[in-house]
Amino acid sequence: MLELDPPLDPARGLTERQDGDRGQQPSYRPLLATLVMLTTSTSVISSLGGSLVPMVAVEHDVSLGSAQWILTGPMLMGAVATPILGRLGGTGRRRTVILASLVVVAGGLVLTALPTGFLGLVVGRLLQGVGIGLLPLALAAARDNLPRARVRGALALLSVTTTMGAGISYPLSAWIAQTAGIPAAYCCALAIIVLTLLLAWRTVPDASTTGNDTVHWVGAALLSGGTLLLLLALTQAPVLGWRAPSLWALVIAGAVSLVLWVWRTLRHPDPLVDLRLARHRQVLPANISALTSGIAVYMLIALVMIQVQLPTSTGFGLGQPVTVAGLVLAPYAVLSVVGSRLSTALGAWIGLDLVLPVGATLYGLATALFALSHESVWVVAVVMGVAGIGSGFTFAAMPGLVLRSTPLEETGSAMSFNVLLRFLGFAAGSTLATSVLALLAASRPDYAEAFRLTVWVNVALWLGTAVLSLVLIPSRPKETS
Incomplete structure (x- = not known):
């Protein structure tokens, strides 16, 4: 059985295992650039099509609930694939698993780009969800191969790409689909994934760890x-x-x-997942927050896409085309990265244990502003910008909270479970928004009131995440490096 206490400091593990070899290693920048490309591109592709749900429903003559599975399906597949790939890639075959998974994603993109009907579209989207499971492997590769001084910032950046990808894919897919058709959006994604595959083949090394890869x-x-x-x-x-x-x-x-x-x-x-490690008092708060914040993120994104596109006659819709709805998420994507970069400095100032509750609170305040004022595109864009900073803080803090109490050889397992919960939350949030909205609207004559109440449910999720993480995360001395 794995001995959980005393916790192993990831930085100490890096010093013991890697610092002696730093002088002989090539520049870390190509590897870091590839890992960022890997996590961003697979995240973009997993959420690719979220803005296309209404178009898919019309084109394939299916209900909106059925069309929603082109977004929910990849998230579900990613949640299931994450621990499997984490186990298979936790040994010396990490590079092989990454390359093979990218090939599967590419195959799924080919399937969605071809005229295979709605069933082929859903199956292709499920295959694309396999790429989500590569995030823990990218985090483990960064932890194993980057200089000690760069690890914390790299982990924060890689972690936030899961939410940043949605901010990129929504406007991109909407614009391409409206100008060239839905298959063109997946063809462009295929080109991106092929480039990522080539970069990974050139730069990602095999893992030096060994272990059991039985699934x-x-x-x-x-x-x-x-x-x-x-x-x-x-x-x-x-x-x-x-x-x-x-x-x-x-x-x-x-x-x-x-x-x-x-x-x-x-x-x-x-x-697949060591639940004894996942429930450790140092790790459990980050895992709970991964689930609740994952639900809240995609719930807000879905609500924003609905509100911006609905007609003004509803009393709260802005009546904008899907391209404008997608562009509203651009500030979210940009400021998520800014938040992740600022999270390191914030952690050094107030302590790593407070970064996550601060981020969740900031996201909750942005969502509350959306509930109170959403009368223009500019207001919604400001809301998403503030939410992006909160997202950057929240998700950038999770790897540090998980790994500061995780033995080096258990990195893949620990992060796999955290990412699994995160994407289970994404999958639930992508359907929860429309389900709660429909249920509230059925019992109220005013659709605008039902919408506002649904947004307040999202606010409650964020504030609940902040309170739980504040109470459950054990305090530690502030980081000085």
Whole structure:
């Protein structure tokens, strides 16, 4: 059994394992640039099409709920793929796993670019979600190969690309799809992923660690099945109603599957995720925050896309085209990076344990401003800019909180579970916004009131995340490096 206490400082592990070899290593910049390209491109592709849901529904003659799976599906696949790739890539075959996963993503893009119908589109999007699972491997590669002084900033930057990607993909995909069609958007993404594959082939080294790469496939099936059932229940709730027996059958089946996954995982000698490590008092707050903030991020993005595009006759819509709705997210993408870069200085000033609650509070305040004032595109853009800084703080803090108490050889497992929870949150948030809005609108004559209440639910998620992280994260002395 893994001994969790006393915690191992990642910086000390880096000093012991790597500092002696820094002088012989080539420049770290090509590797860091490749890892940023890797995490950003796969994040962009995973959320590619979020702004295209209405267009897909019309083009393929399916409901909005069904079309939503071109966004929810990749997030679900990413959540399931993350621990599997983390296990397979946790050994010396990290480079091979990264390259093979990029090939799978490229295959999914080919499938979506071809006229394969709605089923082919969904299957292709699921394959693209495999790329999400590469984030923990990129974090592990950065931790293993970058100079000690650069590791913290690199981890923060790589971590925030998961939310920054949404800010890039929404306006980009909307513009390309409106000017050249939906297949063109996926062709452009294919070119980006091929470039990423070439860069990874040139610069990503094999891992020096060794270990067991056996995959617990029963656990993976229980996790994916349980999550899928719960997401289906969330998607169908507005259609079936909360009292429908079929809805609760989905909820119960999903919950039972996840309970069985936990039970099997705790008893398996080589589980996909070491839940004993994940529930460590130093790591648990970051994992809880990954889930709740993941839900809140995509919930707000979905609400912004709805509000900006709905007609002004609704009382709160701005009646703008999808390209404008996508561009509103541009400040979010840019300022997420700014927030991630500022998070290191903020951590040195107030302590790493306070960066995450500060970020969640800032995001919550931005969402509250959206609830109170959303009468113009400029106001919504300001809201998303402030939210971007909060996102940068929140997600940049998570790797440091997880890894400061994680043995070096457990980096992949620890970060895989954190990313798994994050993308489960993304998948849930992408459907929660429309489900809550539909349920509230069904019981109120004023659609604008239902929209505002849905936004306040999002505010509550952020403030709850801030309070929980503030209470649960153990305090440590401020970082001085």
